[in-house]
Amino acid sequence: MAIYTKEEARKILEKALSFSKADTCEINLSGNNSGNIRYARNTVSTSGYSSNQSLAVQSSFGKKSGTATIDEFDDASLEKVVRRAEELAQLSPENPEFMEPLGPQMYDEAVTYSESTANVTPEYRAEVASSSIVPADAKDVTAAGFLNDSAGFSAMINSKGLFAYNQSTDVDFTVTMRTNDGTGSGWVKRDFNDVDKFDADEAAKTAIDKAVLSKEAKAIEPGKYTVILEPAASADLLRNMFRSLDARSADEGRSFMSAADGKNKIGEKIVDERVNIYSDPLNPEVPTSTWNGEGQPIKKTSWIENGVVKNLAYDRFWAKEKGVDPVPFPSNAIMTGGDASLEELIKSTKKGILVTRLWYIRSVDPQTLLYTGLTRDGTFYIENGKIKYPVKNFRFNESPIIMLNNLETLGKQVRINGNLIPYMKVRDFTFTSLSDAV
Numbered sequence: 001m002a003i004y005t006k007e008e009a010r011k012i013l014e015k016a017l018s019f020s021k022a023d024t025c026e027i028n029l030s031g032n033n034s035g036n037i038r039y040a041r042n043t044v045s046t047s048g049y050s051s052n053q054s055l056a057v058q059s060s061f062g063k064k065s066g067t068a069t070i071d072e073f074d075d076a077s078l079e080k081v082v083r084r085a086e087e088l089a090q091l092s093p094e095n096p097e098f099m100e101p102l103g104p105q106m107y108d109e110a111v112t113y114s115e116s117t118a119n120v121t122p123e124y125r126a127e128v129a130s131s132s133i134v135p136a137d138a139k140d141v142t143a144a145g146f147l148n149d150s151a152g153f154s155a156m157i158n159s160k161g162l163f164a165y166n167q168s169t170d171v172d173f174t175v176t177m178r179t180n181d182g183t184g185s186g187w188v189k190r191d192f193n194d195v196d197k198f199d200a201d202e203a204a205k206t207a208i209d210k211a212v213l214s215k216e217a218k219a220i221e222p223g224k225y226t227v228i229l230e231p232a233a234s235a236d237l238l239r240n241m242f243r244s245l246d247a248r249s250a251d252e253g254r255s256f257m258s259a260a261d262g263k264n265k266i267g268e269k270i271v272d273e274r275v276n277i278y279s280d281p282l283n284p285e286v287p288t289s290t291w292n293g294e295g296q297p298i299k300k301t302s303w304i305e306n307g308v309v310k311n312l313a314y315d316r317f318w319a320k321e322k323g324v325d326p327v328p329f330p331s332n333a334i335m336t337g338g339d340a341s342l343e344e345l346i347k348s349t350k351k352g353i354l355v356t357r358l359w360y361i362r363s364v365d366p367q368t369l370l371y372t373g374l375t376r377d378g379t380f381y382i383e384n385g386k387i388k389y390p391v392k393n394f395r396f397n398e399s400p401i402i403m404l405n406n407l408e409t410l411g412k413q414v415r416i417n418g419n420l421i422p423y424m425k426v427r428d429f430t431f432t433s434l435s436d437a438v
Contacts, residue, residue: 002031002116002152005167009155012055012073017157019082022059022089026101027161028293029055032152033118040144044135047125060083063098066091075103077256091105097317099294101158108282108290110166114194117169118151124147124195131200132175132207141211143204145175149195156295169197173202173377176377177211178438183215184390185438186210187357189232191417193287193324210356211376217390219434220381226352228345228382228427229403231414231421233355235377237400238421240367242277242333245303247312251322256369256401257312265309271404273307275380279330281338285413286420288331296328307404337422340411345425348387348409352425354380354387358396369399373433393438394431403429 004012009029016027031053040044056069059082066088070081070255098112128147136143148171155165170193177186186207192198201346244250250257257265280300281288290298313329314322346354361373375393382388403426411422 002033002053003167004029004031004153004155006155009153009165010157010163013079013155013157013163015075016055016078016082017055017159019079020059020086020159021106021338022061022086022159024060024101025082026058026105026153026156027055027158028156028350030152032150034148034150034152035120035122035125036093036146036148037122038146039129039133039186042121042137042142044126044129047122049122049397056082057085059089059134061086061089063094063096064089064092064412065095065098080401099316099320101160102162102163102295103160105164105252105291105295105297107164108299110168111153111192111282111287112166112168112289113285114169114196117149117171117193117195120149120171120195128173132177132204134299135204136177136208139208139212140180141177141208142180143175143177143207145173147171147173154289158295162177162295164291166291169193169195169291171198173198173200173203175207177204177207179206179211179215180397181215183438184211184213184215185377186212186214191415197420205299208249213380213387214378214438215392217379217392217438218381219392220429222394222433224428226349226408226425226427228342228352228354229424229426230342230354230359231416231423233423234400234403234424235416236358236373236420237371237398237403238335239417240363240371241262241400242330244369245311245330247314247322247327248318250312251318257309258367264312266277266312267308269308271307271403272405273408274410275304275307275404276336277304278302278334279332280334281331283332283334285415285418286332286334288418292328296326298328298331301327301330303333307389333419333421335413335419335421336410337413338410340423342391342411342423344409345409345423346382346387349382349425351429352385353384353391353429354378354382364397369401370397371399372397372432374437376437386429393435395435397430397432
């Protein structure tokens with residue numbers, strides 16, 4: 001049994017804490033039930049189910065800390081793991097950045113759990129695979145996909161009186177469709193907390209249509225193009241910008257958010273004024289836990305507002321050093337969009353390129369967030385408001401900052417990897433060379 005109720009988790013944690021002899025003690029308990037199915041070449045290859053649970057104890061004497069873990073929760077085992085953590089703490093050097101555990105906190109009630117997802121069956125997983133394989137075979141296309149569903153919990157307690165608990169569920173699906181002549185490829189990713197929002201037929205059809213439409217791609221000259229980025233494409237670049245929302249690395253001159261004289265870019269306009277990015281653990285489309293690994297409450301936070309850097313994340317140590325309040329790192333990223341659908345963005349484009357996704361992204365210049373990578377799984381030339389033909393994949397050199405300063409239109413939001421990202425039409429996106437890979 002990997003999933004404990006709030007009361008069951010508290011009982012185990014309180015018993016473990018009762019064995020502590022350290023100055024301070026923090027204990028985390030987590031469990032997860034997870035099922036999956038994998039298929040390739042239009043045939044299911046593997047399926048499985050796992051159930052895991054773990055308890056981690058961090059004991060501290062002054063600024064010396066030690067951590068030990070265990071997956072057995074009888075009294076003898078709990079005492080054993082606490083003693084081991086204390087032994088390791090006594091052997092450890094002092095941590096100059098050690099912060100004592102927080103006292104009791106108030107948390108919002110999370111909306112991360114779906115009973116439907118927790119009750120996904122092997123039969124359901126097989127039906128999802130069939131939803132890809134059967135139509136793919138009918139269109140002379142080969143499907144390769146993976147579905148993973150999970151239900152889990154996390155809880156923590158410490159010697160200062162803090163207790164936190166959260167249950168969550170997740171379903172994650174990807175499928176790649178390749179035409180059997182080897183010239184076309186389509187891809188889709190879907191992820192939700194609530195499996196009832198997942199439409200396997202729609203996802204498979206989208207990937208199949210992309211694969212068929214991308215057959216026999218033509219080569220066109222690299223250069224600067226107006227592009228329509230699907231959320232899966234722009235999210236890969238934006239993710240690297242989100243990682244820069246850290247005050248310490250900015251203050252120490254190690255990130256794009258660094259400014260002159262040991263300052264950071266809070267209050268500075270860095271992108272188009274239509275760009276608004278915030279995090280919100282209670283957003284019903286992309287909910288997260290309402291507390292983080294240190295037990296800090298996570299609240300709705302604005303990061304970029306009308307193109308201006310509004311906040312950076314301060315961990316507790318760095319906040320103390322700078323004399324400011326801590327700001328937890330975002331648990332999700334929500335970028336506001338517009339009303340335009342993908343079809344409307346295409347219709348409004350005289351000449352441009354539609355990009356399904358990017359991959360093999362590598363940093364070129366961390367200080368400007370310049371990245372290089374490749375398009376894949378469906379890249380198309382648009383002319384006079386219509387997709388005219390598929391094009392060969394490109395290598396690109398681009399920065400999400402430049403990209404967000406060259407915005408033409410923001411479209412509707414789509415969930416991708418637990419974030420909400422809109423379709424974007426961007427001018428002067430830089431493609432540097434062609435790639436023969438499909």
